[in-house]
Amino acid sequence: MAEEASGAVGTRQERKRRTRQALLDSALRLLADTSLAGLSLREVTREAGIVPTAFYRHFPSIGELGVALVEESMRTLRAMLRSARRKPADDAIRGSVAILVQQVGRSPSHFRFLIRERYGGVAEVRKSIAGELRLLGSELATDLARYPGMADWDADDLRMVADLMVGAMLSVVTALLDVSGDPRAEAEVVSVAEQQLRLIALGMAHWRRP
Structure with missing residues (x-):
């Protein structure tokens, strides 16, 4: 029984x-x-x-359903980006962009939802997206501190760089959604994205707080 x-x-x-x-x-x-x-x-x-x-x-509400969609959209992406960042710096950049391409291609509806609702009219969903992006930035800042020469970086500087990278990745997502179905345009987006992230990484090597 x-x-x-x-x-x-x-x-x-x-x-x-x-x-x-x-x-x-x-x-x-x-x-x-x-x-x-x-x-x-x-x-x-x-x-x-x-x-x-x-x-x-x-x-309890449509808003809470939206929050669940945000969490569903970001959970796998965060885990895969964490895995990519365990590689050497240049490979980490290439791997992170490749993961974005893969995830956007696999779940375009999720990412369109995130991009649209980031500044949308449902407050709890805006807050949830902002929270997920802060978490993504926080995890990235923690991982950046493990790279050679960055252990003595100020926490605020690490977070500033991480936020720049997260912002660049969001731009990549938007661009990938715009060129969906066009392999040549997608390849161009990937090339530009890798260059942008490498440029941020190059600036990190020369950054000194005034």
Whole structure:
């Protein structure tokens, strides 16, 4: 009996997980044509094939669903960029850009959502995106401190460089979305992105706080 009860609980949890994911996927499809502020709960539940009241078993509001989309979009990217930065500096730059290309190509809807909603009309989603970018910058600053010659850098300077790199990566994401489906244009975006990041790295070698 105990095993049957445990199996039933497992089944319910799996059903709940699938329904939650269906809501996220449905919202993302709908967001191809509208902003989060223009998205209604009924539209999302209809797209997901569930009754509107079931939405609240998973999210207290559309805004919280948006926050979950932000977290889903950034989780894998942060992990992969951390892995790329464990390589030597030049390889880390090339690897980081390659990861951006890979992730944007794999999940363009997620990245369009992030770029659009970064300055969008839903406050908790703007805050979530800003928080994720701060975390990305913080992790990058921590990793930069491990590179030769940077152990004695001021924490504020490390963070300044990290924020410059994060800003450059966001520009790369926007450019990749704009040239989607054009291999030659994508190659140009990659080339420029690598040069920009190397230029920031070159400036790091000569930076001295006034």
